[in-house]
Amino acid sequence: DTAVSQTPKYLVTQMGNDKSIKCEQNLGHDTMYWYKQDSKKFLKIMFSYNNKELIINETVPNRFSPKSPDKAHLNLHINSLELGDSAVYFCASSQTRDSYGYTFGSGTRLTVV
Amino acid sequence: AQKVTQAQTEISVVEKEDVTLDCVYETRDTTYYLFWYKQPPSGELVFLIRRNSFDEQNEISGRYSWNFQKSTSSFNFTITASQVVDSAVYFCALSSDRGSTLGRLYFGRGTQLTVWP
Numbered sequence: 466d467t468a469v470s471q472t473p474k475y476l477v478t479q480m481g482n483d484k485s486i487k488c489e490q491n492l493g494h495d496t497m498y499w500y501k502q503d504s505k506k507f508l509k510i511m512f513s514y515n516n517k518e519l520i521i522n523e524t525v526p527n528r529f530s531p532k533s534p535d536k537a538h539l540n541l542h543i544n545s546l547e548l549g550d551s552a553v554y555f556c557a558s559s560q561t562r563d564s565y566g567y568t569f570g571s572g573t574r575l576t577v578v
Numbered sequence: 579a580q581k582v583t584q585a586q587t588e589i590s591v592v593e594k595e596d597v598t599l600d601c602v603y604e605t606r607d608t609t610y611y612l613f614w615y616k617q618p619p620s621g622e623l624v625f626l627i628r629r630n631s632f633d634e635q636n637e638i639s640g641r642y643s644w645n646f647q648k649s650t651s652s653f654n655f656t657i658t659a660s661q662v663v664d665s666a667v668y669f670c671a672l673s674s675d676r677g678s679t680l681g682r683l684y685f686g687r688g689t690q691l692t693v694w695p
Contacts, residue, residue: 508683564628568625
């Protein structure tokens with residue numbers, strides 16, 4: 466069983482479209498995250514949820530909206546996609562608040578054309 | 579502010595050489611955690627190690643070893659007898675328990691390691 470699974474793995478879409486990336490973890494972790502890896506491979510946090518509560522909201526365009534229906538799921542919805550949104554998006558989860566067991570999903574490569 | 583610096587952008591070695599990847603961190607917190615991740619060409623992030631700030635013991639796992647020195651704020655990673663399969667981008671990261679940064683990983687910019695046969 467995959468610990469942190471995200472779908473889809475690849476997403477190619479046109480500018481202006483709206484798309485979602487889904488993430489699920491079966492580790493029983495309390496905290497989930499979205500990270501963005503840009504074309505230079507730099508990884509930066511976007512959002513974090515702890516038990517369905519938003520605790521980190523970095524400076525990202527409000528076209529990006531995370532949603533956590535329960536503590537095992539954290540989805541990322543992106544409106545009005547732009548070329549600059551092309552990146553790899555990683556979901557992650559960790560146990561409690563001491564970054565124990567930090568586990569990443571396999572990533573979603575988003576390409577906006 | 580939390581910051582991680584990996585000064586080596588790219589390193590190339592020949593198989594069986596030893597290689598050390600440097601990581602220097604900055605934090606004002608007394609409790610923090612340091613990580614290393616491997617990102618092979620397939621793209622996933624593979625967890626290698628997590629070390630808390632109170633444990634300065636060096637760690638060895640097979641051909642991998644880590645040297646944590648608080649005095650120099652460094653957490654270096656050595657691969658002994660490198661292999662082609664070690665070729666990847668390696669990331670060092672830092673997190674702490676302080677309120678506003680809780681759970682957040684601050685990544686270095688990564689070191690691309692290429693091991694030639």
